[in-house]
Amino acid sequence: MRTCTYSVTFFACLLLAGCSAFSLINAASPSSSYEQEKDIAYGEGDRQYLDVYKPASKNGIEKISTPLVVFFYGGGWNRGQKDSYRFVAASLTRAGFTTVIPDYRLYPEVSFPGFIDDGAAAIAWAVEHAQEYDGDPERIYLMGHSAGAQIAALLALDHHYLAASGVPSANIAGFIGLSGPYDFLPLDEGYLTQVFAESSRAQSQAINFVTESAPRTLLIHGGDDDVVEVGNSLRLADELRAAGVPVQLKIYEDLGHASIAVALAPPLDFIASTIDDVVSFINDYENASAARQAR
DSSP states (O other), X not given: OHHHHHHHHHHHHHHHHOHHHHHHHHXXXXXXXXXXXXXXXXXXXXXXXXXXXXXXXXXXXXXXXEEEEEEEXXXXXXXXXXXXXXXXXXXXXXXXXXXXXXOOOOTTTOOTTHHHHXXXXXXXXXXXXXXXXXXXXXXXXXXXXXXXXXXXXHHHHOTHHHHHTTOOGGGEEEEEEESOOSSOOOOOSSTHHHHSOGGGGGGGOGGGGOOTXXXXXXXXXXXXXXXXXXXXXXXXXXXXXXXXXOEEEEEETTOOHHHHHHTTSGGGTTSOSHHHHHHHHHHHHHHHHHHHHHO
């Protein structure tokens, strides 16, 4: 247990430390599970590019349409890059899911809702091109960590973003939020008061857009998270349940903010069952849908 605890702390610190830490985690995550296509433009901006990871082809196995996961990384809305999260795609493609990881514009280039608009544009690209990568455009799962979970949550719950990009909300099969801020007001000081202008702060809170039409949801949070209060996930789960939306809530009592994301890496999945929870959430729905169609 002591070795495991030290490993969790070490790699969580690495993740918070910067790019060299991501490089180490990515280097330890096998690439045999996917075929990658990098730096595809979904807009005209310098940060409006995405990477696609398709589950690796297997000789003699007929290609099938797979669920498609769009993953938004965190970084406080002012830092981060898609290249750092290849380890997420390694785990998701190993489970058989086509994976899209977009960059998006950051503060101070944009403030809210600029990065949400970018997320909607990336999803529109994914829907249009899903079949080119064996993905199903009608089985899209929105997933994110930290600030990325806020982006994914608003795209899943506030339907006007996807509608403006021509994406039917019915194409979103589920939302997966890791350590996300969904109900984080008030803001009293710091750069976030500039990221989220006072006049639009209510529109930045995903919890304000819960309706019965919300997609089924998985929320994962660390009980020791000192970056994003665990109450964000607790309160969102309560609102979703009150609206009659199927929701699963997983709280890992001894884990902090970064550890939830680190546990997505194939060599570090002993830290927590984050990836198992995500895969089960998607597969359970996929299997149930297949059973309904077979009747």
